[in-house]
Amino acid sequence: MNLDLVRELAVSTDSRIILLVLDGLGGLPMDPFGRTELEAANTPNLDSLAARSDLGLSRPVAAGVSPGSGPGHLALFGYDPLEYEVGRGVLSALGIGFELSENDLAARINFATKDEAGRISDRRAGRIANEEASKLVDLLKENVKLDDAEVFVTHEKEHRAVAVFRAEGLSDALSDSDPQRTGLKPLPVEPTTGAGGAAKKSADLANTFIKEADEILADHHPANTVLLRGFGMHPALPSFDEIYKLRAAAIAGYPMYKGLARLAGMEVLKEGEGIAGEFETLKENWDAFDFFFVHVKPTDAAGEDGDFKRKAAVIEEADALIPEILDLGPAALAVTGDHATPAKMESHSWHGVPFLLFSEYTLPTSERFGERTCAGGSLGVFPAKEIMGLLMGHTLKLNRYGA
């Protein structure tokens, strides 16, 4: 989406938009002549909605490129995922519910094993157990002291943790300390863009952190060192309010998606239990916002597990609740995913994502919601970053361009 264009044309109105994201919705037939998860699911409500909707297949990033959750959601929110990047450290911080502020520098920590010669012998410290890692994180929290910055260390899972450095004038233009292979010494963290002051200061902080951690962990073999990688800062995304003039709210069960929504300036609402709980929250807050991002996770989880039937069942569960959403009277409702997670592949993929847009102003092409009806829909195959423009247009929130 051309954000400057939208910013110029956007007007605030009373009508409401719902963007319902079934994570990893896109699928594939398990064998060439079969149906996809969405096609196989029994979805009378989505089908009846499709018969009144525009359909298309959205592409999150680029041909053949499988997106992570970060780029997938940035595209849905209208940000070009190749222009706006969210570092791994930032996503990890968001994933554990850490509320990053604009000056924070985040990095992933791996507990690792160093041999007597100082070479990395295991990049994951034997995938140490959660309980043990959690104790080591507490040790670091108590004992690492940096002169010029605050540092927050939080355990993620097994050998993984997150470090957030807080100070004025930091930069994420930094190389990793992780040498990527065993048998090599860890690398010093270095500025990747010249010898700029901010990157130099940040590299010094990171290297001091590693040095102190090494001393603290010395007797804790196999987790006797840490590797830092994926340095990232809060990306300066223009907010939903500023671009779209929308009071936007997010309803999501997992920290990472709440964090991504917060990056875009959305207010994160307290969700209820499961899909039905999320929809309850939507109803309760209907009057207070004019844009709702509702995130449903279990479609993706089932796809990642290779569980075709469970993914179809989650879709059916969402389908059953569609009438409740329609009862609210949204001016536009989009149902889509942030990427495909075909059960056949047990992973995110590059395939087109089914997209349905219901409003008063649609050109319906099919009475079924599925990958193949979407491919032949009135929107064709199109970039996901255009979705917000479509939603704004269908709710009459964009002025005419030119006379």
Next chain:
Amino acid sequence: MNLDLVRELAVSTDSRIILLVLDGLGGLPMDPFGRTELEAANTPNLDSLAARSDLGLSRPVAAGVSPGSGPGHLALFGYDPLEYEVGRGVLSALGIGFELSENDLAARINFATKDEAGRISDRRAGRIANEEASKLVDLLKENVKLDDAEVFVTHEKEHRAVAVFRAEGLSDALSDSDPQRTGLKPLPVEPTTGAGGAAKKSADLANTFIKEADEILADHHPANTVLLRGFGMHPALPSFDEIYKLRAAAIAGYPMYKGLARLAGMEVLKEGEGIAGEFETLKENWDAFDFFFVHVKPTDAAGEDGDFKRKAAVIEEADALIPEILDLGPAALAVTGDHATPAKMESHSWHGVPFLLFSEYTLPTSERFGERTCAGGSLGVFPAKEIMGLLMGHTLKLNRYGA
């Protein structure tokens, strides 16, 4: 395709890709209610493949723009044909099998007729016969001597030949000497970008070449002068190995396509006779490479001749050999063209080119391979420069983008 993105994500794997290009494959019905060449052809193997493939219509350059063979192939190889240009001189040099090195400056030569006042009276010297032109080329070869450069002159066809200047520090930022109309004097070759040293030196070389050729040809009316145009140098294309981490091989019967493949860093294999011979070469080299560009020319030639039936027959010939290709077990096989050459138009055209991608991870939409089934396919209408991204994705040779 965003080459920086692909370069960042590409990983080398064992699986193999075949890009089968039926030159000028795209067609049109001869009358509005008829079938295209591909639709009319009896193609049981391609149809059965379509039933297990992603389909789409690829657009080589831009809406309404008919591509030459250069841009058509650059797009297939993933290079944006509007960003990477291959000069006519370079294509001519490639077309005659001249192995351009990186310092070479190539230009097209037209033998032409100059009157006593020095004005061009025939820009093609009466389209002199091959034999005669060939003798004049020999005269130029023997007698033109440049102080600061080697020059290679090679006959192409009738009044057309190619000059290649070899020296350090040349530039192709040069205007043509061809005045484009009769009754005008030839133009001096001039630098088109300021008075830069390289362009000035190159213009001087070209003008000296023309002056010497004029003296040598003075008594050879009607071919008593030469016009130079289409100056071009070896375009600095990033190689397949560098971008895609692919060991790429090309199998093509015509010098121009071999040359285009060489520009992309492919190894050109010695092909056998006809389509069957090319496929033999493919089989013989299957273990040594992981990407194969196979070029079939006669589809285009038949289209250029306006011979609908012959074009369909060539497609049928290729179809019959498809099972042999599948027996090799490629992880991905794409069948497409570099542009359309509808028999109805007897020329290259801007129309969409049927595209089929077979892999384990497809969303089939039709049991027929044809322009109209492709238009409704899961890939929709898409830029040809995205094809390499799709092939890389379908063979799991691209890492995930973002976390």
